[in-house]
Amino acid sequence: MPQRRDRRDSRWDEHRRARREQLVAATVAAVGEHGPGVGMEEIAAAAGTSKTVVYRHFADRGELHLAVCTQVAGQLLEALRTAMTSTEKPRQMVAAAIDTYLAFIEADPELYRFVVHAPAGDPGADPIAGLSELVGAQATALVALALEGAGRPTAAAEPWGHGLVGLVRSAADRWLSSPEPMPRGELTAHLTDLAWAGLSGVVTRTTNEETR
Numbered sequence: 001m002p003q004r005r006d007r008r009d010s011r012w013d014e015h016r017r018a019r020r021e022q023l024v025a026a027t028v029a030a031v032g033e034h035g036p037g038v039g040m041e042e043i044a045a046a047a048g049t050s051k052t053v054v055y056r057h058f059a060d061r062g063e064l065h066l067a068v069c070t071q072v073a074g075q076l077l078e079a080l081r082t083a084m085t086s087t088e089k090p091r092q093m094v095a096a097a098i099d100t101y102l103a104f105i106e107a108d109p110e111l112y113r114f115v116v117h118a119p120a121g122d123p124g125a126d127p128i129a130g131l132s133e134l135v136g137a138q139a140t141a142l143v144a145l146a147l148e149g150a151g152r153p154t155a156a157a158e159p160w161g162h163g164l165v166g167l168v169r170s171a172a173d174r175w176l177s178s179p180e181p182m183p184r185g186e187l188t189a190h191l192t193d194l195a196w197a198g199l200s201g202v203v204t205r206t207t208n209e210e211t212r
Helices: 002-034 040-046 051-057 061-084 090-107 109-116 129-149 157-177 184-203
Strands: none
Touching: 002 040, 002 051, 002 061, 002 109, 040 051, 061 090, 061 109, 061 129, 090 109, 090 129, 090 157, 090 184, 109 157, 129 157, 157 184
């Protein structure tokens, strides 16, 4: 009997997990149709269900919002890892990471706006803080790799890595809100120049050729 209950519990857990994934996907679709201010009724309609059912799987809008943020973070981190392993040259790694971040939000700006705005009733929260922390960890690994390659201590990798994320995030937010945004490639070049101006002095060995 205990084994049968365990199997039933396991099947129910899998059902809940799958249903939550479906609701997250429906939320993303609803954001694409209605924008970042999408309501719970619109999300439920996109899922082909009711708000009552949505609230069976997510305690409130904040919990659903967090689930969407988690999915977005996973997708972005995978894209960043792919970009960063495409080259062994430090400057190109920085450029690839910056362009990947910008390309990710350019592809779906409404979803990005949904992620970065706190749910109503929690104006003090920073929903992207967790995402920034994860991306910052990835950037830290990038900087540490460059420092190791130059035979330098890696103690500064963490503050520089997270500082780089702050730089790119702030510029990206402004870029998205600009009525006449510059082309992504141009912004990538500007941010890479600024970031590399600081990093190049400590991660290069002798010649500028090694940074290209």
